[in-house]
Amino acid sequence: MTAHSYHAELAWLDSPAENVLIEVEGERLVRVTEGAEAPPDAVRLPGITVPGLANAHSHAFHRALRGRTQAGSGDFWAWRERMYEVAGRLDPDSYFALARAVYAEMAVAGVTAVGEFHYLHHAADGRAYADPNAMGHALVAAAREAGIRITLLDCCYLAGGLGGEPLSGVQLRYGDGDPAGWADRVALLADGDGVRIGAAIHSVRAVPPEAVEAVAGWARARGTPLHFHLSEQQQENEACLRATGLTPAALLHGRGALGADATAVHATHLSDADVELLGASGTLACLCPTTERDLADGVGPASRLVAAGSRLCLGSDSHSVIDLFEEARAVELDQRLATGLRGHHRPEDLLQAATGCGMASLGWDAGRLVPGALADFTTVSLRSVRTAGSRPQDAAAQVVFAATAADVTHVVVGGRPVAADGRHLALGDVGELLRKALAGLE
Amino acid sequence: MTAHSYHAELAWLDSPAENVLIEVEGERLVRVTEGAEAPPDAVRLPGITVPGLANAHSHAFHRALRGRTQAGSGDFWAWRERMYEVAGRLDPDSYFALARAVYAEMAVAGVTAVGEFHYLHHAADGRAYADPNAMGHALVAAAREAGIRITLLDCCYLAGGLGGEPLSGVQLRYGDGDPAGWADRVALLADGDGVRIGAAIHSVRAVPPEAVEAVAGWARARGTPLHFHLSEQQQENEACLRATGLTPAALLHGRGALGADATAVHATHLSDADVELLGASGTLACLCPTTERDLADGVGPASRLVAAGSRLCLGSDSHSVIDLFEEARAVELDQRLATGLRGHHRPEDLLQAATGCGMASLGWDAGRLVPGALADFTTVSLRSVRTAGSRPQDAAAQVVFAATAADVTHVVVGGRPVAADGRHLALGDVGELLRKALAGLE
Numbered sequence: 001m002t003a004h005s006y007h008a009e010l011a012w013l014d015s016p017a018e019n020v021l022i023e024v025e026g027e028r029l030v031r032v033t034e035g036a037e038a039p040p041d042a043v044r045l046p047g048i049t050v051p052g053l054a055n056a057h058s059h060a061f062h063r064a065l066r067g068r069t070q071a072g073s074g075d076f077w078a079w080r081e082r083m084y085e086v087a088g089r090l091d092p093d094s095y096f097a098l099a100r101a102v103y104a105e106m107a108v109a110g111v112t113a114v115g116e117f118h119y120l121h122h123a124a125d126g127r128a129y130a131d132p133n134a135m136g137h138a139l140v141a142a143a144r145e146a147g148i149r150i151t152l153l154d155c156c157y158l159a160g161g162l163g164g165e166p167l168s169g170v171q172l173r174y175g176d177g178d179p180a181g182w183a184d185r186v187a188l189l190a191d192g193d194g195v196r197i198g199a200a201i202h203s204v205r206a207v208p209p210e211a212v213e214a215v216a217g218w219a220r221a222r223g224t225p226l227h228f229h230l231s232e233q234q235q236e237n238e239a240c241l242r243a244t245g246l247t248p249a250a251l252l253h254g255r256g257a258l259g260a261d262a263t264a265v266h267a268t269h270l271s272d273a274d275v276e277l278l279g280a281s282g283t284l285a286c287l288c289p290t291t292e293r294d295l296a297d298g299v300g301p302a303s304r305l306v307a308a309g310s311r312l313c314l315g316s317d318s319h320s321v322i323d324l325f326e327e328a329r330a331v332e333l334d335q336r337l338a339t340g341l342r343g344h345h346r347p348e349d350l351l352q353a354a355t356g357c358g359m360a361s362l363g364w365d366a367g368r369l370v371p372g373a374l375a376d377f378t379t380v381s382l383r384s385v386r387t388a389g390s391r392p393q394d395a396a397a398q399v400v401f402a403a404t405a406a407d408v409t410h411v412v413v414g415g416r417p418v419a420a421d422g423r424h425l426a427l428g429d430v431g432e433l434l435r436k437a438l439a440g441l442e
Numbered sequence: 443m444t445a446h447s448y449h450a451e452l453a454w455l456d457s458p459a460e461n462v463l464i465e466v467e468g469e470r471l472v473r474v475t476e477g478a479e480a481p482p483d484a485v486r487l488p489g490i491t492v493p494g495l496a497n498a499h500s501h502a503f504h505r506a507l508r509g510r511t512q513a514g515s516g517d518f519w520a521w522r523e524r525m526y527e528v529a530g531r532l533d534p535d536s537y538f539a540l541a542r543a544v545y546a547e548m549a550v551a552g553v554t555a556v557g558e559f560h561y562l563h564h565a566a567d568g569r570a571y572a573d574p575n576a577m578g579h580a581l582v583a584a585a586r587e588a589g590i591r592i593t594l595l596d597c598c599y600l601a602g603g604l605g606g607e608p609l610s611g612v613q614l615r616y617g618d619g620d621p622a623g624w625a626d627r628v629a630l631l632a633d634g635d636g637v638r639i640g641a642a643i644h645s646v647r648a649v650p651p652e653a654v655e656a657v658a659g660w661a662r663a664r665g666t667p668l669h670f671h672l673s674e675q676q677q678e679n680e681a682c683l684r685a686t687g688l689t690p691a692a693l694l695h696g697r698g699a700l701g702a703d704a705t706a707v708h709a710t711h712l713s714d715a716d717v718e719l720l721g722a723s724g725t726l727a728c729l730c731p732t733t734e735r736d737l738a739d740g741v742g743p744a745s746r747l748v749a750a751g752s753r754l755c756l757g758s759d760s761h762s763v764i765d766l767f768e769e770a771r772a773v774e775l776d777q778r779l780a781t782g783l784r785g786h787h788r789p790e791d792l793l794q795a796a797t798g799c800g801m802a803s804l805g806w807d808a809g810r811l812v813p814g815a816l817a818d819f820t821t822v823s824l825r826s827v828r829t830a831g832s833r834p835q836d837a838a839a840q841v842v843f844a845a846t847a848a849d850v851t852h853v854v855v856g857g858r859p860v861a862a863d864g865r866h867l868a869l870g871d872v873g874e875l876l877r878k879a880l881a882g883l884e
Contacts, residue, residue: 067832067840075783105827234782296778320843322827336738337776340676341517381873385547385764385847388873389880390509398509401762405827406848431823431830438831 003030006412007038008049008379012351013369016395020049024375027414032369043417045379045410047387048395050351051367052112052376052413053324054358056286057227057265057315059117060099060139061086063434064441066320076233076295083318084170086441087120092129094440095120096138101433103146104424105322109405110378112148112413115286115315115362117200117227117265119155119174121185126172132185140195147418147426149376151362153227154189155200156182156207156215162243164208174202179214186218194414196363198225201257204240204248212255216262225261225363227286228252231274232266232297249274258283263313263361268292268300275301279308284361287353288317289330299338302331303345312349313358323405324354347397354400379410445472448854449480450491450821454793455811458837462491466817469856474811485859487821487852489829490837492793493809494554494818494855495766496800498728499669499707499757501559502541502581503528505876506883508762518675518737525760526612528883529562534571536882537562538580543875545588546866547764551847552820554855555591557728557757557804559642559669559707561599561616563627568614574627582637589860589868591818593804595669596631597642598624598649598657604685606650616644621656628660636856638805640667643699646682646690654697658704667703667805669728670694673716674708674739691716700725705755705803710734710742717743721750726803729795730759731772741780744773745787754791755800765847766796789838821852 003025011020013032021036022029022045038044064086069079090098099116106114116139122128131137136152143150157174160167167175176182189197199219201207207215219226231237231248240248249270252258260282267278267285278285285305292298295318302312314327321327328350335344356367359376366374380399382390384407390398411419424430445467453462455474463478464471464487480486506528511521532540541558548556558581564570573579578594585592599616602609609617618624631639641661643649649657661668673679673690682690691712694700702724709720709727720727727747734740737760744754756769763769770792777786798809801818808816822841824832826849832840853861866872 064831067829067836067844079784108827293775293779294784296782296784298782299779333735334779337735337741337779340738340740342521342736342738383873383877385550385872385876387509388876389506394509402509404846404848406846430827431825434827434830435825 004415005039005042006045007036007042008045010048010382010392010395011369012048012050012395016048016392018392022049022369022377024415027374029369029371029373029375031371047379047381047383047409048399049377049379050399051355051369052378052411053110053354054113054313054362054367055106055111055316055324056115056263056313056358056361057117057288057317058114059318060102061090061095061120062318063102064098064438065318076297079295087173088124088170089441090120092134092138095135096142097437097440099139099142100145101430101437102319103143103148104427104430104433107146107148107411108408108419108422108424108430109322109324110380110408110411111324112376112378112411113151113359113362113364113366114143114148115151115153115227117153117155119157119202121176122173124173126175133189136189144194145427147413147416149194149364149413151196151198151225151364152189153198153200153225154186155202156211157202158211159206159208162205162239179211182215183218196224198227198363200226201228203229203236204251205236209244209251209255212252212257216255216257219261225263225361226257227263227265228257230264230267231269234269237269247271247274249277253277253281265315266292266297266300267305268297270301275304275308278305279310283310284313284357285310286313286315286361287327287331288315289327289334290321291317293330293334294318294320299334302335311357311360312353313361314354325400325403325405328354328400347400350400351396375412375415377412378408381407381409446857447481447484448487449478449484450487452490452824452834452837453811454490454492454837458490458834460834464491464811464819466857469816471811471813471815471817473813489821489823489825489851490841491819491821492841493797493811494820494853495552495796496555496755496804496809497548497553497758497766498557498705498755498800498803499559499730499759500556501760502544503532503537503562504760505544506540506880507760518739521737529615530566530612531883532562534576534580537577538584539879539882541581541584542587543872543879544761545585545590546869546872546875549588549590549853550850550861550864550866550872551764551766552822552850552853553590553766554818554820554853555593555801555804555806555808556585557593557595557669559595559597561597561644563618564615566615568617575631578631586636587869589855589858591636591806591855593638593640593667593806594631595640595642595667596628597644598653599644600653601648601650604647604681621653624657625660638666640669640805642668643670645671645678646693647678651686651693651697654694654699658697658699661703667705667803668699669705669707670699672706672709673711676711679711689713689716691719695719695723707757708734708739708742709747710739712743717746717750720747721752725752726755726799727752728755728757728803729769729773730757731769731776732763733759735772735776736760736762741776744777753799753802754795755803756796767842767845767847770796770842789842792842793838817854817857819854820850823849823851
């Protein structure tokens with residue numbers, strides 16, 4: 001078991017601490033000491049070191065849309081058509097190459113764990129690959145090469161709409177026929193070093209009520225994370241009310257999907273009763289503000305969810321931007337636009353959303369710099385043009401409101417250095433990796 | 443007169459062009475040739491080269507608040523109290539040091555011209571400095587050392603409110619007594635190489651109607667840009683209606699302040715009639731979306747202003763962020779949040795707001811890569827993790843929606859290289875410059 005140590009100029013130990021000696025054995029922290037001298041062999045970490053960032057909601061292949069669809073007009077549903085075109089072109093090899101580059105972009109942005117909401121399961125005509133999890137295995141291999149943890153949120157996707165419409169076109173790639181078909185395939189996936197298999201319900205649009213119950217039960221029986229898209233668009237709410245007489249949140253509640261091990265992604269258009277259901281059940285809310293801006297989803301009730309009892313976590317979702325600091329500040333800033341008031345979320349709470357709460361949502365024992373936790377941490381320069389002039393007592397606000405992904409210097413995952421001085425140690429030029437992977441899709 | 447040339451892999455000539463030879467004599471462009479070979483002595487510009495960015499609304503000293511007030515609660519007026527504290531601490535030397543660092547941050551972010559909305563004129567008790575323009579001269583010297591153009595929008599600030607309340611506290615530093623006192627002081631300022639003196643009316647709160655007329659007349663007589671804050675907050679509108687029976691836009695219109703040489707900053711809370719007044723007069727609207735998010739101002743009627751005939755330009759204002767690409771995309775993204783629809787502004791129009799329209803607002807013959815124009819341009823890498831995978835035909839969308847200030851590599855102002863490979867050529871480590879300047883204010 002390797003043992004080594006890092007010395008942080010400043011570290012976030014639920015409050016800012018100076019001269020922090022971080023001692024690692026194997027993949028875990030063994031000692032975290034404030035006000036300590038740096039041993040000669042310690043790796044110096046100038047700037048502020050925070051727990052590893054958790055990107056709790058990712059669709060890796062959407063990175064291929066960056067700069068190509070942002071100019072688009074129309075609504076969410078028009079954008080979805082363009083997204084489906086890319087989904088139709090991927091195979092296990094091209095998906096691996098793209099996901100490896102996207103996860104490497106996350107790694108150099110300080111992300112140490114990703115939640116991949118994965119529904120692109122089968123070949124173009126819906127037939128299973130020889131390995132029915134060929135696409136899932138490509139994502140797992142991609143995360144491993146990028147050096148970050150992955151929670152593969154394997155997504156059940158059965159119907160083309162709330163009327164139980166059959167899947168059509170690209171959607172055929174998503175389907176497993178019925179919940180048993182989904183469970184049989186997912187049973188062939190296994191947890192591993194830096195890999196957790198979780199469950200996902202795509203949405204009430206794509207998963208009938210009985211199937212919601214089956215997938216939620218499957219996740220509970222295995223004690224694994226459960227994620228679902230919730231009320232990203234008003235149209236989904238209206239269709240759900242027409243078809244079932246329930247809001248999506250109420251339907252999921254009635255079928256046992258809510259709970260402290262569950263994460264509702266977006267949670268944008270909620271009734272007061274919906275907010276109470278999520279809060280009372282301790283369901284996490286994963287906000288994806290840069291995507292919600294891009295797709296014109298709207299501003300969700302973030303502070304009402306917190307008041308009701310939900311913890312917030314963050315995801316870059318469609319990857320129009322991969323910057324968890326931008327996601328964190330956007331939660332507060334978009335609430336300001338919606339209300340005309342400041343101060344809905346404390347910077348330390350937004351930092352907690354980007355770290356500890358995200359790790360909880362993904363089922364990782366990480367997100368705090370305490371002995372026994374997984375040794376995942378990220379160092380942010382406080383000497384860049386963006387962060388220069390920060391004061392220790394303002395460190396949380398500085399990082400959340402001033403830093404960008406470009407200010408991340410060192411990234412350690414499970415005690416293993418993944419990035420140093422902003423460079424990916426194993427993969428090198430991540431921009432070039434992205435360029436090649438995207439060129440392969442043209 | 444020095445002559446030299448640059449060869450851009452891709453350049454924005456109102457549309458994307460490949461292999462563009464940019465030839466410069468003195469401070470101006472003499473030839474811009476698409477599809478050209480690179481002469482051996484040409485400076486290579488990999489990535490996309492766009493006209494120099496114009497930061498049309500700046501309060502340089504607000505940079506001292508970054509990461510210190512973003513965590514704040516309350517409203518705009520509570521934030522203003524904290525801003526006043528910093529304003530109270532500055533003198534010509536510390537203001538020079540801070541502004542030089544802030545303008546250098548702008549330079550490496552691709553900004554080649556700044557519009558400094560300057561009202562911090564006098565000593566702490568309101569007494570004039572020996573040089574009554576000591577503070578304005580500090581700003582001009584700061585921009586010169588940072589290598590960017592400055593339009594010093596010298597601001598008339600006479601009253602503490604719409605009731606004609608006297609100035610108090612820090613506001614004493616802003617005042618010139620009456621419009622003649624303001625004009626006498628401003629008459630001592632002179633245009634110069636890279637320097638233009640413009641006029642500003644702080645707001646209808648701080649400048650009585652007759653003084654609005656006087657300052658507008660002064661600017662018109664000299665053919666120099668005129669800027670004013672307009673309806674950033676509903677409270678200003680309500681107070682103006684109570685005091686004068688007019689909206690701020692109607693008051694400014696009635697006093698001759700609107701016009702194609704005038705720029706309304708923020709223009710957030712406008713009636714339909716206000717929008718018509720601005721559009722019909724060709725008044726530019728300077729949006730500052732990252733500040734308007736931070737200060738909870740709200741989302742202005744950007745697309746209605748364009749439809750009415752106003753051109754948009756952009757400013758980083760309070761400098762919670764200095765990134766004109768973030769400002770540009772925020773115009774569109776915040777409209778999406780407000781409307782639930784995408785596609786309000788084409789990326790090429792947002793790029794025009796950040797370049798040509800901003801230069802027009804500041805009175806510079808720049809903002810397009812055409813022979814005869816000032817040789818201001820900025821190169822953005824298309825190989826970073828953020829911009830990798832871009833296609834020439836998507837260049838405008840790529841830059842506006844994917845790039846950040848950290849992707850700026852080369853910056854040329856008036857034919858003079860200011861930054862190369864992201865580094866400020868004259869000033870070196872801009873982060874360190876900022877750190878020292880901000881430490882000096884503690």
